[in-house]
Amino acid sequence: MGAGTRAVGVRRLLVLRALGLGDLLAGVPALRGLRRGFPGHEIVLAAPGGLGPLAAATGAVDRLLTASAPGRAVPSALDWTGPPPQVAVDLHGNGPPSHRLLADLGPGRLFAFAHPETPGIEGPPWYADEHERDRWCRLLRWYGVSADPTDLRLPPPTAHSPAPGAVVLHPGAGSPARRWPVHRFAAVAEVLRARGHRVVVTGGADEGDLVATLAKRAGLADTDVFGGGLPLARFSALVAHARAVVSGDTGIAHLAVAHATPSLTLCGPVPPSHWGPPPDDPRHRALWYGPEGDPHGRSPDPALLRIGTEEVLDAFDALPEPPD
Numbered sequence: 001m002g003a004g005t006r007a008v009g010v011r012r013l014l015v016l017r018a019l020g021l022g023d024l025l026a027g028v029p030a031l032r033g034l035r036r037g038f039p040g041h042e043i044v045l046a047a048p049g050g051l052g053p054l055a056a057a058t059g060a061v062d063r064l065l066t067a068s069a070p071g072r073a074v075p076s077a078l079d080w081t082g083p084p085p086q087v088a089v090d091l092h093g094n095g096p097p098s099h100r101l102l103a104d105l106g107p108g109r110l111f112a113f114a115h116p117e118t119p120g121i122e123g124p125p126w127y128a129d130e131h132e133r134d135r136w137c138r139l140l141r142w143y144g145v146s147a148d149p150t151d152l153r154l155p156p157p158t159a160h161s162p163a164p165g166a167v168v169l170h171p172g173a174g175s176p177a178r179r180w181p182v183h184r185f186a187a188v189a190e191v192l193r194a195r196g197h198r199v200v201v202t203g204g205a206d207e208g209d210l211v212a213t214l215a216k217r218a219g220l221a222d223t224d225v226f227g228g229g230l231p232l233a234r235f236s237a238l239v240a241h242a243r244a245v246v247s248g249d250t251g252i253a254h255l256a257v258a259h260a261t262p263s264l265t266l267c268g269p270v271p272p273s274h275w276g277p278p279p280d281d282p283r284h285r286a287l288w289y290g291p292e293g294d295p296h297g298r299s300p301d302p303a304l305l306r307i308g309t310e311e312v313l314d315a316f317d318a319l320p321e322p323p324d
Contacts, residue, residue, distance in 0.1 A: 003278065007026070012041060012085045013087040013089065015091055015104055016089070016101065018069060019092065021054070023132075026122075043060060043062050045065065052064045064158065074092060074093070085105060087110075088109070089111040099112050103259035123137065159237040161238050161240070161241035166238075168242045171213065175320055176297065177300060178301070185218075188309055190218055190219070198224065201224065202235070206273050208227045212291045235252075246263070247264075247266070249270055253265040257284055261322055263319075264315050264319065288303070291303060
């Protein structure tokens with residue numbers, strides 16, 4: 001899935017979602033809606049290059065245009081070549097920087113939420129109190145494109161899991177505010193291991209110290225530690241073939257939903273009504289107390305700290321067995 005120049009006669013639809021793993025997975029229903037709504041277009045997704053395999057697995061993306069920026073910022077430019085896209089879709093945010101980035105390409109049509117600083121765009125209003133999956137499907141419906149927010153599943157990965165049947169603990173998250181304390185994860189790991197479960201721990205490329213701390217506290221063997229950021233294909237296989245995933249509100253929780261792997265998401269400071277798993281699916285549970293807080297805070301949010309280890313173990317016990 002490369003980003004080379006395409007023939008002039010090809011109709012192209014550009015989608016901007018230059019964010020992370022969880023963001024891409026929350027946008028899958030909208031991407032599939034666009035695929036069905038524009039069957040004759042080449043759909044190009046502007047997103048980080050490392051997400052290429054996952055974008056391809058959705059079945060909704062023909063080509064990845066590598067694009068990213070620090071944090072959740074809008075890229076300063078897109079490496080777009082050839083004629084303007086026939087359609088550009090802003091699934092990145094509510095503007096105006098993302099609106100202007102796409103508008104500068106001169107697309108035939110631009111789908112985006114309304115914003116007072118970009119009055120030339122007639123789109124629906126942005127609602128802060130809305131689930132991320134619902135938000136982007138509503139945007140598309142406003143423009144006459146049908147999208148189903150429950151269309152989340154990914155096909156089974158072809159890679160082999162490094163720990164089939166294990167319980168996967170993932171203590172990291174994008175900010176300290178969303179990280180449940182590592183000593184509580186370790187306490188959960190000790191109980192689950194005493195019950196006979198294999199427990200493994202994962203972490204992102206910049207979470208090596210966090211993973212090592214949890215592994216040491218829980219007495220995990222080196223073969224049960226997957227720090228430093230697994231390659232996406234292997235990470236996806238690990239999640240897809242796990243007994244369950246226990247994590248904070250971060251990308252791996254969305255990946256568990258995509259693969260129908262039982263999951264337990266420890267939410268705070270953002271409520272599960274905004275980013276959590278489907279509330280009517282018994283395979284996925286979210287623990288949440290509130291009130292809502294700052295998702296970018298530099299210490300664990302008080303709402304997250306209200307979740308105790310016994311509650312996590314009780315919720316784990318309520319999870320069903322994973323599908324065959």
